[in-house]
Amino acid sequence: MSNLARLFPLLDDVQLPDALPYAQMSEWELQFLYLLGRHHLTGADALVELGSGGGGSTYALALGLRENPRFDEGTGRLHAYDFFRVGKGTFASEKFFTSGAAPEDGNSFLDDFQTRLEPFLPFLEIHAGDIWRTSDPDDRTPIEFLHIDIAKTARVFRCVAERFLPRLRPGAVVLHQDFASPRLPWLHHSTGALLPYIEIAGPPIRSTLAFEVTRPLPEDVLRRIAEDAYTVDEKLELISAVQERVDRDHTGKVPFRPVLELAKAYVAHYDGQSERAWKIAEPLTTDAYLAETRADHFAQLRKAYEADRPAPSPAAPESRLRRLVRRAVRR
Incomplete structure (x- = not known):
């Protein structure tokens, strides 16, 4: 049994607050985040959430961390990345606003997010904006926990692959929240490429696949994932695995x-x-x-x-001789 599999039997006993911020995920996924924070993570390395949305997932994880005696709020850091606004290309919902709709004078729900997460702001670092701008390409700080709920496009996934996957070490936990989305196949074939170096926790929690890194991730594998350097046939084989x-x-x-x-x-x-x-x-x-x-x-x-599909070829015009033959036959 993997280290994470021991959390599955605890899911039914988790009681999250009724006033948990809105999240575009199931209650089981939120419960699993709480259990990770409460019973598994330490905060010794960076805790990273890519795609915090309205704050429901961040809140569940942070609540678990606060109740974890091994987590030091003075030194541990939970990093929350998101556009924190609605609009084209953000994949965000207006439900992330406290009122349930964007105000007429703006499209940012960052203030709403900060208000909801106020109890945890002392150990929460917020990175608002395009992840290519808000993440540091030179950051090599090890990551203990990586929640990926932001890779809705190949462009964003490349940033994740270049700047976050190389920072994973043995023992790191990764959650792919969109694993039930066929339109995001980069999540699936990249996981296939990582299979020799990870241990899948167990069955996915609704749409979320959880795994733990068990061996160092080779640089050449990470490079091929980031550069999308696998052929179509190779990708299909990786998904089959x-x-x-x-x-x-x-x-x-x-x-x-x-x-x-x-x-x-x-x-x-x-x-x-x-x-x-x-x-x-x-x-x-x-x-x-x-x-x-x-x-x-x-x-x-x-x-x-x-x-x-190629359009059918137009029928060739009937020749005069053929018309004469056809008439003769009819007689």
């Missing part, structure tokens, strides 16, 4: 093997191979879970496939 390790989530409701198969289709789709993408995706349309929850994914892939 993850499928062998991950089945359903801990509630039994999310079937990760077909979810990851659909992620393979997006690997091909992003590479411009629309026919190959649809060939992978079409058999999955009969999967009950995907048909109910990912209909828009199938529509997107089918549309791309049909748009790229």
Whole structure:
């Protein structure tokens, strides 16, 4: 059993505050964050949350840290990264505002976030803005905990891969919060590349995959992940390796093997191979879970496939001789 697996039996006993800030994740995921802070993390190295949103996940983790006798609030630091605003490219919800909607004079919910997290501000460092600007490319401080809920685009994931993954050491904990999203296949094939050096905690907690680094991460592997240097075929093989390790989530409701198969289709789709993408995706349309929850994914892939199909050749004009023959036959 992994060090993290011992937390799973404790999930049902966690009682989080009723007034927990809004979060775009399940109660189980919030409970797991609390348990990590309360029973596993120490704060000896940096604790990093990429994509803090409205503060629900930050609050659950920080509450656990505050109740952890091994965590020193004077020296331990929880780093919260986010745009802290709504708008194009931020993937943020207006529910992150206390009022539930953005005010007419601005689109930043940073003040709301700080108010909600006020009890934990002494050990919380907030990094507001584009992660390429708010993260330090020269920072080599080891990371003990990395919560990735920000890699909604390949551009952002490259920043994560370049500036945060190399700072992981054996014993570090990583959470991929969007692991049930087939449109983010970089999460899946990068995990496949890391499999020899990590231990998956157990079944995903709803959409979140948790793993612990068990061996030093090789520089060449990290470089290939950051530079997206794997071929399409290699990426599909890496995702297949993850499928062998991950089945359903801990509630039994999310079937990760077909979810990851659909992620393979997006690997091909992003590479411009629309026919190959649809060939992978079409058999999955009969999967009950995907048909109910990912209909828009199938529509997107089918549309791309049909748009790229060559148009049928126009019929050649009938020759005068052929018309005469056809008339003669009719007689």
